[in-house]
Amino acid sequence: MYNYNNLYLKNIMFNYKDLSLEEFKKRHGYILDGIWYPRVTSIVDIKSKPALYYFYAAAENFTEAQNKKREAAYEGTIVHEILESIVRGKEIIVPPEFIGFKKGFENFLKNYNLITKTDWIEKRIKHSDYRYSGTFDILAEIDGVFSLVDIKTAAEVYDDYRLQTSAYFYALNEEPILLDNKNRKIILSKNVEKRYILRVNQIQICELCGAKKIVRRMGDKIKGGDNSCQHKFGEIIDDWEFKEFDNPEEDFKGFLACKELWEWEYRDKLKELGYL
Ligand SMILES: [Zn+2]
Numbered sequence: 676m677y678n679y680n681n682l683y684l685k686n687i688m689f690n691y692k693d694l695s696l697e698e699f700k701k702r703h704g705y706i707l708d709g710i711w712y713p714r715v716t717s718i719v720d721i722k723s724k725p726a727l728y729y730f731y732a733a734a735e736n737f738t739e740a741q742n743k744k745r746e747a748a749y750e751g752t753i754v755h756e757i758l759e760s761i762v763r764g765k766e767i768i769v770p771p772e773f774i775g776f777k778k779g780f781e782n783f784l785k786n787y788n789l790i791t792k793t794d795w796i797e798k799r800i801k802h803s804d805y806r807y808s809g810t811f812d813i814l815a816e817i818d819g820v821f822s823l824v825d826i827k828t829a830a831e832v833y834d835d836y837r838l839q840t841s842a843y844f845y846a847l848n849e850e851p852i853l854l855d856n857k858n859r860k861i862i863l864s865k866n867v868e869k870r871y872i873l874r875v876n877q878i879q880i881c882e883l884c885g886a887k888k889i890v891r892r893m894g895d896k897i898k899g900g901d902n903s904c905q906h907k908f909g910e911i912i913d914d915w916e917f918k919e920f921d922n923p924e925e926d927f928k929g930f931l932a933c934k935e936l937w938e939w940e941y942r943d944k945l946k947e948l949g950y951l
Contacts, residue, residue: 684879698945705799705808707854710946712801715809715842721937740899743893747828750892752786754875755797755812755829762813773875775890776828778804779913783873784857787917794861798853802846806875807934811843814867822845822869830889830896832872838933840870840928870923874916879908886915903911912935 691699700706703717734740745780754776760767761780769777770828795814806906813824823842844867851863886900900906920926938945945951 688750691935693867694944696944696947699941700948703941705801706802707799707808707858709894712806713807713934715839715930715949718807718842718934718937719835719838721933721940722835722838724833726833731894746892751828755826757812758826758873758875759796759836761798762789762815772892773877775911775913776875778875779915782913783875783915783917788818789815794853794855798855798861800846800850800853802842802850805845805931806851807842807846808844809839809846811847814847814863817869817871818866821865822871823867824871824873827872827874828876828891829874830876830898832874832916837920837926837940838871838930840872840920841923842930843868844923845927865901870920872916872918872920874918876914878910878914879911881906881908883907 676920680760692894694702699713704711704713707751729744731737732742751771752922753773757767757769757773758780761777761784772914779785791813797810797812799810801809812826815824816820817824823840823843830860847863847867852868853861853863879890880886880887881900883906884901884904886904887898888906889898890911897906904920907933912942924938928949940951942951
């Protein structure tokens with residue numbers, strides 16, 4: 676039974692037109708070199724994501740779904756911090772509930788030769804011609820090839836990640852200037868050749884049927900195995916996947932189409948801003 680109080684109703688009925696221009700700018704973009712640019716993640720949000728319907732349908736109610744999304748976002752932030760500390764060579768204490776992620780990164784680094792530096796981690800970029808901005812996760816030499824890596828904690832590598840990473844890929848190669856959080860400029864002197872998703876999950880395997888339980892803050896998810904099994908799950912282990920995306924041209928076309936639609940959706944605010 677759905678039980679909305681006024682606050683939640685307000686959330687559902689949320690209309691971006693009620694945002695002040697300043698709130699809209701903050702929520703959807705960055706100001707870089709004094710100019711406002713929409714963020715890649717906001718732009719690709721315009722695309723319908725069918726998996727989200729299942730997520731909302733499976734939730735008890737709207738509040739629960741919102742809480743789960745918040746938990747997932749929190750987990751994502753921590754996981755990014757863990758990997759960044761590891762590749763920076765910093766000593767970190769990882770809380771027990773995140774130990775599987777740490778193992779995953781360590782195992783990934785045993786399989787690939789990754790060389791990075793502080794200047795290549797979590798920097799802002801923009802594309803002045805196409806007028807968008809974003810923050811990438813990691814640039815690194817991976818087995819000798821200069822590459823862009825985006826970290827995901829979702830249960831699988833979704834095709835939608837192609838849109839986001841192609842936008843970063845083109846910005847990096849066509850305007851190779853990275854900005855740190857003090858807006859200091861770092862010039863990138865080489866082309867990004869490849870782009871990857873590093874997906875990391877913590878899992879437990881059922882000793883009886885082989886089902887895979889993905890252990891998450893937002894709630895566990897069981898994949899495969901036998902439905903009638905009285906699962907007996909083993910210790911928490913890591914599960915990681917390093918996936919390259921080919922054909923950036925095709926994905927960038929898709930991204931620009933998203934951007935076109937995004938501009939239409941927010942045309943009133945964007946005209947007020949002078950962006951359109
Ligand atoms: Zn089982």
